[in-house]
Amino acid sequence: MSGFGVEVRDLTARYDATVALDSVSFTIRPGVITGLLGRNGSGKTTALSVLAAFKRRASGTVLVDGEDPWENERVLAGTCLVRESGDVAQDQKLKDTLEFLADRRPLFDTQLAGALMDRFELDPLNRPDRLSRGKRSAFGVVVGIASRTPLTLLDEVHLGMDAPSRYAFYDALLADWLEHPRTIVLSSHLIGEIERLLEDVVMLDRGAVLTVSDADTLRSSGLTVTGPAHDVAAFVAGREVVARQHLGRTAQATLVGPRDDDAARARAAGLELGPVALQDLFVHLTDRVPTPEEAR
Numbered sequence: 001m002s003g004f005g006v007e008v009r010d011l012t013a014r015y016d017a018t019v020a021l022d023s024v025s026f027t028i029r030p031g032v033i034t035g036l037l038g039r040n041g042s043g044k045t046t047a048l049s050v051l052a053a054f055k056r057r058a059s060g061t062v063l064v065d066g067e068d069p070w071e072n073e074r075v076l077a078g079t080c081l082v083r084e085s086g087d088v089a090q091d092q093k094l095k096d097t098l099e100f101l102a103d104r105r106p107l108f109d110t111q112l113a114g115a116l117m118d119r120f121e122l123d124p125l126n127r128p129d130r131l132s133r134g135k136r137s138a139f140g141v142v143v144g145i146a147s148r149t150p151l152t153l154l155d156e157v158h159l160g161m162d163a164p165s166r167y168a169f170y171d172a173l174l175a176d177w178l179e180h181p182r183t184i185v186l187s188s189h190l191i192g193e194i195e196r197l198l199e200d201v202v203m204l205d206r207g208a209v210l211t212v213s214d215a216d217t218l219r220s221s222g223l224t225v226t227g228p229a230h231d232v233a234a235f236v237a238g239r240e241v242v243a244r245q246h247l248g249r250t251a252q253a254t255l256v257g258p259r260d261d262d263a264a265r266a267r268a269a270g271l272e273l274g275p276v277a278l279q280d281l282f283v284h285l286t287d288r289v290p291t292p293e294e295a296r
């Protein structure tokens with residue numbers, strides 16, 4: 001499997017008096033697409049900035065492909081961080097930035113960059129500071145995918161894009177990753193759309209790690225029950241329900257803490273069982289009174 005693995009142990013990162021990450025530990029498997037999930041202010045951008053050596057840590061150990069990324073030319077040449085704010089020269093033509101990156105990054109695929117520019121309807125002669133937010137994000141996506149670095153960190157790049165562009169991004173990322181497997185970290189607090197891409201999940205909450213798991217194990221910590229509303233209500237009585245939906249007389253409830261006899265009980269009651277959406281688990285796990293920053 002190609003791609004850089006990441007090991008983070010007891011990482012603390014601060015902005016003056018603010019502790020953004022408080023002794024967090026997690027690993028990112030090489031060659032896998034990992035979701036870095038967390039609510040606003042949970043520390044996602046800080047974590048990615050430390051991995052890409054954009055920000056210095058206060059303490060702890062960070063190993064990217066076995067080495068500290070700080071001032072590490074080899075590791076940084078293989079790392080690409082794209083933030084929603086855009087980390088490319090704002091006053092240069094897009095084509096000049098792509099040429100610059102093609103010179104710098106040995107695995108950069110110019111042909112793929114051109115195809116993605118067409119797909120997102122980006123004019124190579126335009127400049128980032130003259131683009132709309134969504135188009136700027138799309139250019140970040142072009143850079144992130146075409147760079148084909150062994151470690152690609154995409155920090156909420158898709159948030160500014162409209163729905164068709166976001167789906168084009170997910171498709172392009174997955175197609176290219178299948179052909180050229182590498183380590184990709186996608187950070188987001190909008191999980192529904194990206195969950196199909198994720199093999200592993202790291203969830204942060206208020207600067208601490210909430211969960212590190214493969215997505216399937218996480219999904220198996222809950223289940224959905226669908227059927228006539230009355231029967232669903234009877235099935236979930238006394239259980240921990242984290243989401244409910246009603247469609248006419250049909251209801252769907254999402255439970256955490258599945259039991260061994262759930263399948264037999266559902267069969268007997270004529271109810272359908274299904275996997276739980278990561279989004280529902282995320283809301284459940286991080287559900288609490290929002291901090292003032294989150295409420296903004």
Ligand SMILES: Nc1ncnc2c1ncn2[C@@H]1O[C@H](COP(=O)(O)OP(=O)(O)OP(=O)(O)O)[C@@H](O)[C@H]1O
Nearest residue numbers: 015018020038039040041042043044045046047189
């Ligand atoms: N430049 C900064 N100066 C001071 N505090 C900062 C700075 N950047 C982030 N923080 C603080 O660090 C904490 C983590 O912020 P971070 O941007 O890493 O979170 P995030 O999960 O990426 O949030 P979001 O989803 O809103 O982008 C927050 O409390 C935030 O207020």
